[in-house]
Amino acid sequence: xxxxxxxxxxxxYLCDCDGxxxxxxxxxxxxxxxxSQAGFDYIRATDVLCGKLEQEKIGAEIDKYSLxxxxxxxxxxxxxxxxxxxxxxxxxxxxxxxEFVDLGAVDxxxxxxxxxxNALGKMHLRAEIxxxxxxxxxxxxxxxxxxxxxxAATAIAKSQPVVQIDNVGTRVIxxxxxxxxxxxxxxENGQAVKKDFGAIVLALGAVPQYDKSxxxxxxxxxxxxxxxxxxxxGKDYAGKKVSFAxxxxxxxxxxxxxxxxxxxxxxxxxxxxxxNVLYEDMKVCADGLEQDYELARKKGVNFLxxxxxxxxxxFPSGIAFKYREPFLSDPVKIVADYIVLAEDFVPAAGTLExxxxxxxxxxxxxxxxxxxxxxxxxxxxxxxxxxxGSCHGPIHGTDLYNEIEAVLAEVSAFAKGKVSVxxxxxxxxxxxxxxxxxxxxxxxxxxxxxxxxxxxxxxxYSAARMNPLACQRCGVCAAECPGKAIQLxxxxxxxxxxxxxxxxxxxxxxxxxxxxxxxxxxxxxDPELQKDLQIVEVPCSGKIDIIYLLKALENGAxxxxxxxxxxxxxxxxxxxxxxxxxxxxxxxILNQIGLGERIDFVHVAANQGNQFNTAVKAMAEKIRQSGxxxxxxxx
Amino acid sequence: xxxxxxxxVEKILEMIxxxxxxxxxxxxxxxxxxLTGGEKxxxxxxxxxxxxxxxxxxxxxxxxxxxxxxxxxxxxAKFLENVGKVxxxxxxxxxxxxxxxxxxxxxxxIYPGVNTLMLGANIDVGRWEERCxxxxxxxxxxxxxxxxIARCSKSLLNGxxxxxxxxxxxxxxxVKEDIPCGWQxxxxxxxxxxxxxKMSEIIPAKNWLRAKGPRTYVRExxxxxxS
Numbered sequence: 001x002x003x004x005x006x007x008x009x010x011x012x013y014l015c016d017c018d019g020x021x022x023x024x025x026x027x028x029x030x031x032x033x034x035x036s037q038a039g040f041d042y043i044r045a046t047d048v049l050c051g052k053l054e055q056e057k058i059g060a061e062i063d064k065y066s067l068x069x070x071x072x073x074x075x076x077x078x079x080x081x082x083x084x085x086x087x088x089x090x091x092x093x094x095x096x097x098x099e100f101v102d103l104g105a106v107d108x109x110x111x112x113x114x115x116x117x118n119a120l121g122k123m124h125l126r127a128e129i130x131x132x133x134x135x136x137x138x139x140x141x142x143x144x145x146x147x148x149x150x151x152a153a154t155a156i157a158k159s160q161p162v163v164q165i166d167n168v169g170t171r172v173i174x175x176x177x178x179x180x181x182x183x184x185x186x187x188e189n190g191q192a193v194k195k196d197f198g199a200i201v202l203a204l205g206a207v208p209q210y211d212k213s214x215x216x217x218x219x220x221x222x223x224x225x226x227x228x229x230x231x232x233x234g235k236d237y238a239g240k241k242v243s244f245a246x247x248x249x250x251x252x253x254x255x256x257x258x259x260x261x262x263x264x265x266x267x268x269x270x271x272x273x274x275x276n277v278l279y280e281d282m283k284v285c286a287d288g289l290e291q292d293y294e295l296a297r298k299k300g301v302n303f304l305x306x307x308x309x310x311x312x313x314x315f316p317s318g319i320a321f322k323y324r325e326p327f328l329s330d331p332v333k334i335v336a337d338y339i340v341l342a343e344d345f346v347p348a349a350g351t352l353e354x355x356x357x358x359x360x361x362x363x364x365x366x367x368x369x370x371x372x373x374x375x376x377x378x379x380x381x382x383x384x385x386x387x388x389g390s391c392h393g394p395i396h397g398t399d400l401y402n403e404i405e406a407v408l409a410e411v412s413a414f415a416k417g418k419v420s421v422x423x424x425x426x427x428x429x430x431x432x433x434x435x436x437x438x439x440x441x442x443x444x445x446x447x448x449x450x451x452x453x454x455x456x457x458x459x460x461y462s463a464a465r466m467n468p469l470a471c472q473r474c475g476v477c478a479a480e481c482p483g484k485a486i487q488l489x490x491x492x493x494x495x496x497x498x499x500x501x502x503x504x505x506x507x508x509x510x511x512x513x514x515x516x517x518x519x520x521x522x523x524x525x526d527p528e529l530q531k532d533l534q535i536v537e538v539p540c541s542g543k544i545d546i547i548y549l550l551k552a553l554e555n556g557a558x559x560x561x562x563x564x565x566x567x568x569x570x571x572x573x574x575x576x577x578x579x580x581x582x583x584x585x586x587x588x589i590l591n592q593i594g595l596g597e598r599i600d601f602v603h604v605a606a607n608q609g610n611q612f613n614t615a616v617k618a619m620a621e622k623i624r625q626s627g628x629x630x631x632x633x634x635x
Numbered sequence: 636x637x638x639x640x641x642x643x644v645e646k647i648l649e650m651i652x653x654x655x656x657x658x659x660x661x662x663x664x665x666x667x668x669x670l671t672g673g674e675k676x677x678x679x680x681x682x683x684x685x686x687x688x689x690x691x692x693x694x695x696x697x698x699x700x701x702x703x704x705x706x707x708x709x710x711x712a713k714f715l716e717n718v719g720k721v722x723x724x725x726x727x728x729x730x731x732x733x734x735x736x737x738x739x740x741x742x743x744x745i746y747p748g749v750n751t752l753m754l755g756a757n758i759d760v761g762r763w764e765e766r767c768x769x770x771x772x773x774x775x776x777x778x779x780x781x782x783x784i785a786r787c788s789k790s791l792l793n794g795x796x797x798x799x800x801x802x803x804x805x806x807x808x809x810v811k812e813d814i815p816c817g818w819q820x821x822x823x824x825x826x827x828x829x830x831x832x833k834m835s836e837i838i839p840a841k842n843w844l845r846a847k848g849p850r851t852y853v854r855e856x857x858x859x860x861x862s
Contacts, residue, residue, distance in 0.1 A: 432663070432674065432701075434664070434667040434668050436670075436757075437757070438760060442760055458663075458703075480760075481675065482667045482673035482674070482675045482676065483667050483673045483701075484675050484678070485674075546679055547678045547679060550679060550686075551682060553686065554686055589644075589679070589683050592643070592644045592683070593644065593648075593684075593686060593687035594690065595686060595690065630689070630690040631689050631690045632686075633686060633689045634689070634694070
């Protein structure tokens with residue numbers, strides 16, 4: 001649990017990085033300035049901080065001065081961070097009480113002092129972060145009847161108990177609880193039962209479906225088969241001409257291509273006289289597919305590329321494909337005894353219903369999961385619920401086994417029946433909680449419950465509580481809370497507002513998944529442009545509170561930017577949409593009092609440094625037109 | 636719950652124009668729940684009016700405080716210290732809280748920061764709908780649990796009227812949003828309950844005196860003799 005600690009003792013270390021830093025920063029002067037202020041218990045500047053002897057010396061100083069928080073100002077890289085976090089662990093200092101200042105990124109002594117002061121200030125405001133020991137249910141529920149579900153269940157069963165249901169005979173009708181402690185309501189032979197599981201794996205698969213509208217109305221028949229009809233036909237095709245067609249309905253899926261390759265090779269083995277495969281785009285980007293393709297060609301399977309749409313024409317003696325080859329002027333005709341058409345894949349029956357019951361989002365084609373660059377393939381929007389196989393889009397072969405392995409790595413965390421996690425989820429001040437349900441309703445991850453008890457010191461004896469395993473730390477709840485009862489550790493209002501006490505001309509609140517990374521890239525492209533710009537990092541744009549925008553302006557910024565992930569691509573489902581709504585309201589608030597256009601909302605991806613710079617220029621131009629912020633409050 | 640909306644800031648700025656230092660008083664009751672007058676909105680309004688007055692070169696000092704409920708004297712006592720420091724109070728509580736806080740500090744002018752709208756339910760984040768009129772004479776037993784006073788535009792006791800079209804009320808158009816016909820809702824609910832016979836029961840005219848103020852409610856079995 002988080003508790004405010006009273007005895008904070010901070011050590012600050014300044015490193016010259018073997019002379020690299022002193023090219024731009026007068027380190028001794030910086031030390032003298034910092035030393036002249038209060039706010040730390042020990043300070044030292046040195047040439048190289050990352051050496052082994054230095055580490056031992058710092059260790060001794062931590063003991064001697066009873067330091068419990070560290071500010072490391074150096075040329076920060078992952079190696080240095082790892083080294084100091086390790087030292088902190090050894091010395092019993094909570095790793096969340098180590099703050100790094102990147103002296104490699106500052107270009108003046110003043111900037112170095114400002115950055116160090118910022119880190120020192122935040123260290124004073126930071127709540128202590130503890131660890132929580134939680135009991136969890138190791139049992140995993142695998143939902144699905146096909147081979148994918150069976151493969152997942154078999155793999156997971158090696159580490160913990162598994163129950164597999166087909167979602168037909170026994171089906172899910174409801175879900176309560178959190179990862180590690182889900183209660184699934186099932187309908188088992190018409191009886192409603194409740195069972196406890198730690199995690200849920202969805203492996204419903206996908207099913208082929210022939211849709212004649214995708215093939216210009218072609219009806220299936222004795223000599224025109226769908227791919228699955230062909231595979232299940234069990235006929236002898238020796239001496240026959242068989243032509244397959246891919247790409248019209250199946251969007252050149254790997255799954256169809258793999259099935260066609262296998263069928264073509266089998267046909268050759270069975271002595272078919274001619275095997276043709278019509279394709280529009282060759283898709284071989286999965287293990288083994290290219291070898292199969294090469295092998296099929298060696299065995300005499302013909303691969304024929306078509307462009308546009310093909311037709312099927314019927315003769316008295318048989319049928320033929322008629323199509324256009326990209327490099328030939330006249331249409332080509334391929335006569336066959338049997339024509340086989342690859343089908344579309346659609347989600348298995350019950351996918352949509354299950355998505356609604358579990359509140360899991362569906363995306364393109366009605367498969368599980370939105371088309372969002374930030375979502376890992378096996379993860380749903382709810383922690384503890386995972387996808388395996390074609391239920392989140394048709395997948396093939398080794399991809400399935402990679403997914404099963406990844407899911408196994410996730411669910412096996414619960415195998416021992418208990419987990420220890422840092423208590424980084426938002427904390428609720430029960431005295432301020434009105435139990436209004438706003439956070440509960442706005443949480444994209446079902447991570448919030450309302451708890452009751454004498455210890456919740458308000459008139460309801462109740463408060464919202466965030467589950468440490470379900471919470472993904474976006475901070476949307478904290479920004480929405482009308483009572484200011486919720487604080488996200490490491491990003492509390494105090495810590496963020498401290499950063500904008502004396503803001504730069506433009507303050508950019510930037511999502512750490514997009515805008516912040518873009519700003520770092522942008523700085524390498526045009527460092528001058530960021531002179532008047534202050535970046536304030538947030539875990540998600542959904543954490544950007546209206547009060548953050550207003551306070552930056554009240555404290556003297558001329559403009560404020562929100563740098564957020566692209567639409568439909570928020571890592572936390574709708575954080576960027578909430579941010580956009582807040583931006584709209586804040587601009588209205590400014591218009592009401594005649595402060596003019598001072599806020600920009602920028603969708604930017606991590607790799608869009610140029611776009612970030614363009615947005616900064618646009619903001620600068622906007623505030624040039626609006627003039628200096630007349631709303632600045634002089635204190 | 637009581638539902639309120641923020642007053643336009645220009646009105647608030649006009650009210651407090653003569654003052655140099657004000658207190659914005661929030662309430663942790665209904666107005667926090669309806670996202671209008673809790674600690675967060677107190678902070679937003681405070682920041683906004685500080686900036687507005689700075690812009691006009693007429694700096695305003697703003698104190699912020701939010702307490703449990705402004706409709707209870709004991710909680711209002713907690714504002715004492717800050718009230719003593721300011722020229723005026725802007726309350727973001729409902730109309731009840733504004734008045735009751737004002738009664739507690741009769742020598743300090745108090746101004747409303749919100750318009751109190753209705754007794755409503757929170758349908759989803761950001762949407763509230765009226766459900767009760769506080770008429771003092773409940774008829775929900777006769778109407779399938781749906782209030783004809785609050786949900787019929789004419790508060791008809793025996794509806795629907797001729798303005799009920801395809802389940803919607805004819806007054807929908809001018810207010811842009813489709814208003815369901817209250818009596819259609821009653822009909823549908825009674826139908827689902829198998830109590831349609833209640834539709835033919837004439838509900839006699841209400842005693843509207845109970846809906847008219849000023850109303851007082853006293854329970855002799857509970858009142859304390861504090862002498």
